[in-house]
Amino acid sequence: MFVLSRVLFCGGVMVPERTSLTVCQFSVVHRLTSPRKNSPYSSVDSERYSSLVKSVMSSRISSQTPESLQAEDDQVYGPVVKAQMPSRNEPRVPKILYSLLNSERAIETEDPETGPPTRIMLNRGQGRPFVPSVTRILQQTLSPEQSFYLERWKRRMIAELGEEGFKAYSQNLFKQGKDFHAALEGILTSAETWKSGNLLETSEFPPEVQGYVQSISHVLEDVRAVRAIESTVQHSALNYLGIVDCVARYKGVLCVIDWKTSEKPKPFLSNTYDNPLQIAAYAGALNSDDNYKYQVENGLIVVAYKDGTPAHAHQVNAELMSEYWKTWLLRLEDFREPRSSASSSPSPEK
């Protein structure tokens, strides 16, 4: 590559390295795919130039040495500044690797005949010890990068909409999410309305959620055996709680399901930020909670769109779930013992 750049330069053509690489690759491919007879050298009078070729090829000492090339580089580009390599720390491991699964519970392959979905209301009565929630823990343990981008986004939005405008915008986003969840509760509770054969009649829903319901209709076709809806789960040992959106079978697999609304498309799981951690946290809590007799090791994040565009359904299989569970345990550790690194977050632009 290095030499090629020079050759191109010496030929009087300044070509950026990346471009010259492409040229190089192209020429190699071209040479390999083209018949030899088309070689531009085939018409060269080799007899005439044989002495020149011999003299070049027989030269024992190249005019260019690594040292001369280095000196030339230093003159043209300046001294090499080596980038600071990121420190290769060992990946963090939770201090206590608490299990996601409950060894006393079997993984069900078939569903027992059950009544309506479980729905355990949150009960934070007076005198009960405070138990932090999944949302609170995730919010308070955001990485410096996450905090930075969120804060920057907020500043930009306020600059555009004003304080009051931004407040109204945020409230509207929350309202859409809440309305969508309310509609889903109705759909999932009255199972007959969406079981196979019965198409969802979106016009039955309030206009503001019709698009979202349309968006998830293809996902609902694969949802069966709803076991829990908007139900509180609390981890018996790790002492945190949350409210799980839904537990049901998706394509035959028992899952913790999280329904989301989004303005932006989220075609990849990585677009959902901490959502996978959220469902891992719920799954672990449910698996240890005595109010539930089964356990879940898979998850599903469904991102619905207001304009009715088909929702993205991101499956989190058991293997992925156990990875997210470990990360969740780290966030839980950070929540209980905040680390000083969080204070080193860069400040957003003004």
Place this chain on the structure above:
DNA sequence: GGATCCTTCTTCTTCTTC
């Protein structure tokens, strides 16, 4: 009745060219 809780969302470089 009022206060609080959980959840509802929000982030990922940026520009040019075709």
